[in-house]
Amino acid sequence: EDQVTQSPEALRLQEGESSSLNCSYTVSGLRGLFWYRQDPGKGPEFLFTLYSAGEEKEKERLKATLTKKESFLHITAPKPEDSATYLCAVQNQAGTALIFGKGTTLSVSS
């Protein structure tokens, strides 16, 4: 069964304190692993797509990496505006939908 597990559920950081969010997945034939950001009361906003082990992508203070079993979202020197819930998803085997994890809620205080 396709499955996505994210950890930790919640993470509190001080401004400038770097950390990583984890996304472990089980799916036959990875078609893509997706990271989204979701602010309270809003829809998920696309961040990155990773397709193969070893791939990395960066955007401002965020860097996503992928191995054969998990992905990490590294946050370098976070700012309060990085506070949000970060969602990880993989394409299901049929390629018809995304399987989402429950998300990691990040709080960055100044």
Place this chain on the structure above:
Amino acid sequence: NAGVTQTPKFRILKIGQSMTLQCTQDMNHNYMYWYRQDPGMGLKLIYYSVGAGITDKGEVPNGYNVSRSTTEDFPLRLELAAPSQTSVYFCASSPALGGETQYFGPGTRLLVL
């Protein structure tokens, strides 16, 4: 370019009432999806469509119906609202299946009392 738009933003229904959640996209995407998000849970797929006139069930389709008469619109119908349908509903679209990025609307929050 508005992307994916959803109406209404918030609605309260009584048990047994019906309503339609509207979704429109202006990106000319063939593929559209409806998800629901319950507190502390991941998004779950309700229905999806691969083009006008073609729809299929997702993981949690019971209690819902959809139609797709145009490329742009993908409404979700609740026929007999139940408290278990209290959730936030998101519509999404993508240019293709299988690894393509999905773009989400702002969501409709539904409360069934």
